[in-house]
Amino acid sequence: MNLPNKLTLSRIIMVPIFMLLIIPIPDWIFEVQMLKFAHPHLRVINEYIWEYGNYLAALLFLIASSTDGLDGYIARKRKQITRFGKFLDPIADKLLITAALVALVERNNVTSWAATVIIGREFIITGLRLVAASDGIVIAASKWGKVKTITQIVAILAALLKNYPISLWVDFPLDRYLMFIAVVITIYSAYDYIIKNANVIDFNK
Structure with a gap:
């Protein structure tokens, strides 16, 4: 290996x-x-x-x-x-993010809505890639996909750290705002993938 x-x-x-x-x-x-x-x-x-x-x-x-x-x-x-x-590689990425979100939901640090949107997006794009692969089409990672990953990692870290060290000076729910941004970008990245690869999905079949 x-x-x-x-x-x-x-x-x-x-x-x-x-x-x-x-x-x-x-x-x-x-x-x-x-x-x-x-x-x-x-x-x-x-x-x-x-x-x-x-x-x-x-x-x-x-x-x-x-x-x-x-x-x-x-x-x-x-x-x-x-x-x-x-x-x-994609399994490792998705497993790490999913595990973190599930754990944070259990600890009431992240809402189940945010976790569902983020995890659900991965199911949708994975399904899209599988359909494309069956036709010999490879869907490459997009810019928004990479931005999505970065915002998710930053939001999860803020939630895990309970807004430390900002919490030492001010009681500001930074993690919630960062998670909201991550969710919005996650949704947009899914939209971006689907629009750019709409030809993969034939609604008439």
Whole structure:
């Protein structure tokens, strides 16, 4: 396995670790009598997750996000583009963003509406690409697709960090405004893809 594919795979491996850092141990675990001996320790872990989980998850999310683009750059520079890499890279990108949004919704840091729009957009564009691929058409990444990804990453980081360090000086919901911008750009990027590739979808068939 070459270096670009290893970087992409590492991004996928980081997802469950990210989830462990941010999602508290569920309540039903504390109702299992067989685990009663471990309940005090599990409560300490939960308190740690509620207090520091977001910040540790933000660091891991930043590291994982930084590999997005780096793996593609190295693959192109070293001429190590592979079918496996083409398959794995978009999965890694979508899995990381989806995991972050789902976790933030569970922690009430992001609304389910925002998460649904962002995740739903990926389903729509993936479906469009599949239809195009069946006709031998390749839909390349657009400028707005890249802008969408950047705004989503910035908004998710702000939500994970709970607006730190701005929150030290002023009580301003920066994360909500950034997520709103990310949602708007996400919708527009979907519109841009569909309009530019409308010929792929034949409504008469």
